[in-house]
Amino acid sequence: MSPFACIVRRDLLLAFRRRSDVLNTLVFFVIVVSLFPLGVGPEPNQLRAMAPGVIWVAALLASMLALNRLFAADFADGTLEQMALSPEPLFLLVIAKVLAHWLVAGLPLVLIAPVLGIQFDMPLDAIVVMMVSLVLGTPVLSLIGAVGAALTLGLRGGGVLVALLVLPLYVPVLVFGAGAVVASGAGLSAQAHLLLIGASLALSLVLSPWATAMALRISLD
Amino acid sequence: MLEAYRLEGTRGDRTLFRGLSFSVAPAQLLHLAGANGAGKTSLLRILCGLLLPAHGEVRWGGQPIAAMREEYAAQLLYIGHANALKDELTALENLEIGGTLAGRRCTRDAAFAALEELGVGRCAQLPVRALSQGQRRRVSLARLALGAGGGGGNGAALWILDEPFAALDTAAVAYLENLIARHVDAGGMAVLTTHQPLAVTAVTMLRIELDFEMDARS
Numbered sequence: 001m002s003p004f005a006c007i008v009r010r011d012l013l014l015a016f017r018r019r020s021d022v023l024n025t026l027v028f029f030v031i032v033v034s035l036f037p038l039g040v041g042p043e044p045n046q047l048r049a050m051a052p053g054v055i056w057v058a059a060l061l062a063s064m065l066a067l068n069r070l071f072a073a074d075f076a077d078g079t080l081e082q083m084a085l086s087p088e089p090l091f092l093l094v095i096a097k098v099l100a101h102w103l104v105a106g107l108p109l110v111l112i113a114p115v116l117g118i119q120f121d122m123p124l125d126a127i128v129v130m131m132v133s134l135v136l137g138t139p140v141l142s143l144i145g146a147v148g149a150a151l152t153l154g155l156r157g158g159g160v161l162v163a164l165l166v167l168p169l170y171v172p173v174l175v176f177g178a179g180a181v182v183a184s185g186a187g188l189s190a191q192a193h194l195l196l197i198g199a200s201l202a203l204s205l206v207l208s209p210w211a212t213a214m215a216l217r218i219s220l221d
Numbered sequence: 222m223l224e225a226y227r228l229e230g231t232r233g234d235r236t237l238f239r240g241l242s243f244s245v246a247p248a249q250l251l252h253l254a255g256a257n258g259a260g261k262t263s264l265l266r267i268l269c270g271l272l273l274p275a276h277g278e279v280r281w282g283g284q285p286i287a288a289m290r291e292e293y294a295a296q297l298l299y300i301g302h303a304n305a306l307k308d309e310l311t312a313l314e315n316l317e318i319g320g321t322l323a324g325r326r327c328t329r330d331a332a333f334a335a336l337e338e339l340g341v342g343r344c345a346q347l348p349v350r351a352l353s354q355g356q357r358r359r360v361s362l363a364r365l366a367l368g369a370g371g372g373g374g375n376g377a378a379l380w381i382l383d384e385p386f387a388a389l390d391t392a393a394v395a396y397l398e399n400l401i402a403r404h405v406d407a408g409g410m411a412v413l414t415t416h417q418p419l420a421v422t423a424v425t426m427l428r429i430e431l432d433f434e435m436d437a438r439s
Contacts, residue, residue: 014307018309077305
């Protein structure tokens with residue numbers, strides 16, 4: 001097995017043996033989204049209008065919440081040193097870790113989102129667009145978040161610092177992701193928005209693993 | 222050949238050592254000694270390339286390691302203070318992952334044989350959480366015995382070991398000393414720190430004593 005596949009498999013296995021962590025993220029997502037109707041009232045038109053934004057913001061927060069787990073355990077038990085000393089380039093191992101992280105922290109959000117969409121009485125085609133935008137957008141969140149998580153590794157109060165570092169960078173994904181759903185709800189084409197999210201995915205896939213690897217080396221120093 | 226050229230190590234604003242030069246040739250063992258806080262671990266991490274020296278450089282085969290990170294990593298086996306084991310995984314899974322991560326083909330049989338050799342074969346299927354401190358150390362050190370038929374350490378030429386004897390019982394210490402001696406005897410290199418007197422016989426042993434107090438005066 002290649003080191004890349006080995007890391008993906010290991011992280012999935014670890015997530016499976018620590019299932020509660022995965023569930024926490026998911027439950028957080030569902031609860032945050034469900035709180036809004038309780039807060040702003042049960043007016044259907046209003047709920048339908050704010051659904052894309054609410055679901056996207058909640059996805060943002062949920063995926064940020066999971067960031068702390070990305071490198072912290074490997075840093076604490078010394079596995080990260082071994083990764084940095086592996087003959088495999090560190091950025092490849094970073095991609096493997098981010099991929100595994102997305103599979104356990106991002107993908108479940110995408111899969112549960114339609115249920116939440118129905119809760120907000122979203123039309124079917126808007127739900128489909130929302131899923132597409134989440135499939136393209138949540139990996140970007142994981143990739144950008146990885147840089148923040150790597151930079152704040154081993155710092156006290158790193159959790160809040162990650163939020164401050166990463167949330168501003170999440171803004172474009174939020175704008176285009178929620179924008180796509182709003183556009184499709186208004187009967188317009190969501191293509192432009194989705195293409196822009198796709199572009200940010202391509203860009204972050206190139207830049208973020210490299211930046212994360214650099215940040216990890218600094219954190220290990 | 223591993224060479225250190227005029228290394229200076231600092232931690233915070235404290236200088237740990239300065240102008241430190243030495244070389245380790247094949248079939249040589251370097252024993253780093255020194256009091257707690259003298260900078261042994263920092264020096265080992267510099268030799269691995271995890272830590273950048275404030276001055277000087279580490280060379281492998283005449284080339285600075287910063288310029289050949291992946292090739293150097295393929296020759297290196299580092300076991301640090303931390304065991305790099307996952308509590309949730311079994312000893313066997315941990316060892317397989319460790320071997321694969323080090324870029325070597327690591328079969329389940331080879332991993333099991335290595336655990337057997339370190340005397341933790343019985344615990345192979347237990348999650349590491351259930352193991353004692355000494356057993357964990359043995360599982361971590363089993364990476365040295367991986368592929369022991371072909372020189373041990375799965376082909377790594379240079380072993381860098383940080384306090385390998387910590388938490389081990391006397392039988393394991395003797396076994397490990399023997400393993401290191403075989404590795405060095407077969408043309409390998411080893412750099413290690415320990416507070417115990419080293420009983421590795423029949424190999425060329427170098428010894429460097431790090432002494433912060435002396436450095437501070439000079």
